[in-house]
Amino acid sequence: MPDTLLIKDSRTNKEYTVPITNDTIKAIDLRQIKVKDDDFGMMTYDPAFMNTASCHSKITYIDGDKGILRYRGYPIEQLAGKCTYLEVAYLLLHGELPTKSQLDDWTYNVTHHTLIHENIKKFMDGFNYDAHPMGMLVSTLAALSTFYPDSKNLFDAEARKLQIYRLIGKIPTIAAFAYRHHLGQPYVYPDNDLSYPGNFLSMLFKMTEPKYKVNPILEHALDVLFILHADHEQNCSANVMRSVGSSQADPFVSMAGAAAALYGPLHGGANEQVLRMLREIGSKDKVPEFVNKVKSGEGGRLMGFGHRIYKNYDPRAKIIKETADKVFEVTGRNPLLDIAIELERIALQDDYFVKRKLYPNVDFYSGIIYEALGFPSEVFTVLFAIPRTSGWLAQWEELLLDSDQKIARPRQVYLGYDARDFVPMEKRG
Ligand code: ACO
Numbered sequence: 066m067p068d069t070l071l072i073k074d075s076r077t078n079k080e081y082t083v084p085i086t087n088d089t090i091k092a093i094d095l096r097q098i099k100v101k102d103d104d105f106g107m108m109t110y111d112p113a114f115m116n117t118a119s120c121h122s123k124i125t126y127i128d129g130d131k132g133i134l135r136y137r138g139y140p141i142e143q144l145a146g147k148c149t150y151l152e153v154a155y156l157l158l159h160g161e162l163p164t165k166s167q168l169d170d171w172t173y174n175v176t177h178h179t180l181i182h183e184n185i186k187k188f189m190d191g192f193n194y195d196a197h198p199m200g201m202l203v204s205t206l207a208a209l210s211t212f213y214p215d216s217k218n219l220f221d222a223e224a225r226k227l228q229i230y231r232l233i234g235k236i237p238t239i240a241a242f243a244y245r246h247h248l249g250q251p252y253v254y255p256d257n258d259l260s261y262p263g264n265f266l267s268m269l270f271k272m273t274e275p276k277y278k279v280n281p282i283l284e285h286a287l288d289v290l291f292i293l294h295a296d297h298e299q300n301c302s303a304n305v306m307r308s309v310g311s312s313q314a315d316p317f318v319s320m321a322g323a324a325a326a327l328y329g330p331l332h333g334g335a336n337e338q339v340l341r342m343l344r345e346i347g348s349k350d351k352v353p354e355f356v357n358k359v360k361s362g363e364g365g366r367l368m369g370f371g372h373r374i375y376k377n378y379d380p381r382a383k384i385i386k387e388t389a390d391k392v393f394e395v396t397g398r399n400p401l402l403d404i405a406i407e408l409e410r411i412a413l414q415d416d417y418f419v420k421r422k423l424y425p426n427v428d429f430y431s432g433i434i435y436e437a438l439g440f441p442s443e444v445f446t447v448l449f450a451i452p453r454t455s456g457w458l459a460q461w462e463e464l465l466l467d468s469d470q471k472i473a474r475p476r477q478v479y480l481g482y483d484a485r486d487f488v489p490m491e492k493r494g
Contacts, residue, residue, distance in 0.1 A: 076100050089118055108476050114299075115373075120307065120467065124157060124459050125298040129374035134381065136296060137161070145384050150291035151175060151261050154233060154455035157296050158462065172261075178234030179255035179264065181242070182212050186252060189242050198243035198447045199328045205239045207321035216315040219465055228316045229458050236454045237261070240447045241268035247443065253277075262287040265451070270439065283438055286392045290431060293381040294449050296456025302326040302333070306457040307464045311473040316461055323457045324450050330368075333449040336428040336435070337442045339369040343401040343408075343433075352407045360417045367412060369429030376422035385430040389437070396437040405433060 068085040072095075083094045096106035111117045126135040134141040137156050144153055148162075155163045155171050163171055185205060192201050210216065213231065218224035242252045245268075253268045256277065263284045267277035297303070306323035310316070327333035346355045358364025372379060389402065409425055412418045435445050464470050 072098065074098055074100075092117070108478070110478055114304070119299060119304065119473075120464065121469065122298060122460070122463060123160065124463060125296045125456070127298055127374050129372070129376050132375060132377035132380050134297075141293065141380055142384065145289050145292045148292060149260070150288045150295065150452055153292045153295050154452075157455050157459040158229060174230045175234045175261070176255075176257050176264075178230040179238050179257070181235050181238050185209070185212070185239075186242065189239075189246055192246060194247075194249060196243075196247070198240065198247055198444050199324070199334075199450070201243040201246065202236075202239055202447055202450060203321050203324045203328065205243070206236075206324055207318050209235070210315050210317035210321075213315075213317065216317055219313055219315070225316075225462060225465075229462075232316060232320060232454055232458060236451050237265040238268060240444070240451055241265060243447065244269055244440075244444050247441075260284060260288070262291060280395060282391055282395050286388050286434065287438065289384065289388050290434065290448070291452035293384055293427060294431075294452040296453070296459060299460075300332070301329070302453065303457060303460045306461050308473040310461045310464050311470060313472075316458065319461060320454065320457055323453075327450055327453065328446055333428075333446045333453075335368050335426070336432040336445040336449065339405075339428055340401065340432040340436060340442045340445070342368045343404050346404055346408070349404055349407045352404065352411055356408070356411050356415060360415070367408070367418075367423070369426055369432075370412060370418065371421070371423040372426045375424060375426065378424045379426045379429075381427040382425040382429055385427065385434060389430055389434050392434050392437050396439075399433050399437045401436070402430075402433050405430065 070083045070085050070090055072081045072083060073079070074081070077100055079098075081098055083090045092109050095108065098107035099105075109117070124137065126138070127133065136144060136153060137160055139156070139162075144156075148156075151172055152163060152168055154175075155168065159167075185208065188208065189201060189205060209231075213228065215224055216228045238255055245252050253271045256264050256267050259267055259277075259279060263279040266279055266284060266287065271277040299307075302323040305326040306319050309319040309322040330338050342355075346352060355364060356367070359367045389399075393399065393402070409429070412423070418424075431449075432442065432445050435448055436442070440448065
């Protein structure tokens with residue numbers, strides 16, 4: 066006997082039996098619930114998708130109450146401790162960890178798609194000197210679509226593979242060029258001898274030396290940060306990637322949309338806001354006053370705290386805190402860390418935050434490490450977008466291959482005027 070949900074409509078006294086699969090009911094099964102035969106039928110109202118599953122997925126699992134995050138079944142702690150980012154990107158996209166030869170092949174292909182067309186470099190030059198690197202990244206991603214018309218072959222597996230190499234390969238180059246443009250420094254071309262994070266550091270920080278010397282501790286720390294940010298199931302930007310992708314737009318413009326969503330301060334833009342907030346607080350002794358302001362509503366939100374899904378410590382924040390110690394051994398301690406630790410200590414004891422289950426999220430400590438690695442706060446969200454590319458692409462490909470999916474098109478509950486007659490200008494007001 067399959068599981069079912071029995072629904073009784075008090076308006077009509079009619080009963081309906083709706084099948085339950087994987088603890089969910091299909092929203093479309095509610096459509097049969099009507100008062101009159103010509104009614105549209107029952108819908109669910111769920112602004113911000115608080116309780117709606119928009120897809121079946123096999124990529125990332127989160128248990129927000131327990132603070133669990135897994136990619137393809139593997140705990141994030143094990144992946145961050147034992148893998149490279151490129152290995153994790155392969156896992157997200159292919160479903161299994163690569164063998165040695167698969168990883169070599171994957172690394173070769175990603176590495177050999179890192180160059181961008183010279184014309185892209187030219188139009189990046191056209192941005193104002195103080196253009197935000199995320200604005201540059203979003204527009205450049207969209208513009209890539211015009212360089213790769215073959216990316217419209219969405220249902221050709223080989224064509225998709227090529228766009229995946231291109232996007233994972235080129236995003237660090239675009240990000241680094243946006244950063245160098247911001248500083249007015251010449252662009253540094255990719256160096257194929259270096260690892261994925263090592264090459265990114267070289268494109269960012271190389272000056273006149275013939276070869277950039279990568280610090281292995283910082284290279285590893287950046288790789289760990291990349292792993293932690295690679296995917297997070299149906300978050301705001303992944304939902305945009307799927308939503309734009311559902312119209313069968315190419316992956317470059319779909320990803321521009323996803324990156325735009327990431328830019329917002331309530332999503333990937335929060336790490337930049339955390340640093341602004343910590344600087345504004347200024348010293349440890351000012352933390353209690355700041356927390357009181359947040360609670361009274363005068364001080365805005367405590368950035369880097371709270372999460373739609375995690376109602377426990379974000380497991381990524383824990384790993385970042387540990388990674389920070391290793392980075393600080395090389396770079397020296399970032400004084401903002403002491404303010405952050407004090408803020409966390411006070412908030413986690415405060416009834417306001419305890420009651421609402423507000424814990425540090427991934428953005429709370431990531432900005433502090435990024436700053437120690439030498440990044441200005443404007444590029445923090447770009448650093449998030451680089452690894453999230455593999456997650457967005459995995460979500461996009463899963464969507465395209467899912468026969469349940471169609472163009473995304475939510476319904477609305479219309480509460481506006483009923484039909485009324487046009488009012489000529491002289492009779493208005
Ligand atoms: N500081 C103070 N109060 C908060 C915070 C916060 N950071 N986050 C939530 N609250 C309060 C809300 O005011 C609300 O209180 P109320 O019940 O008295 O009205 C309650 O907690 C629930 O908050 P919601 O906004 O309903 O929770 P939601 O799930 O919609 O929001 C979000 C999640 C957007 C992440 C929120 O916690 C927030 O704004 N945090 C700060 C921004 C941030 O760090 N974003 C990064 C998220 S991680 C990521 O995207 C990578």
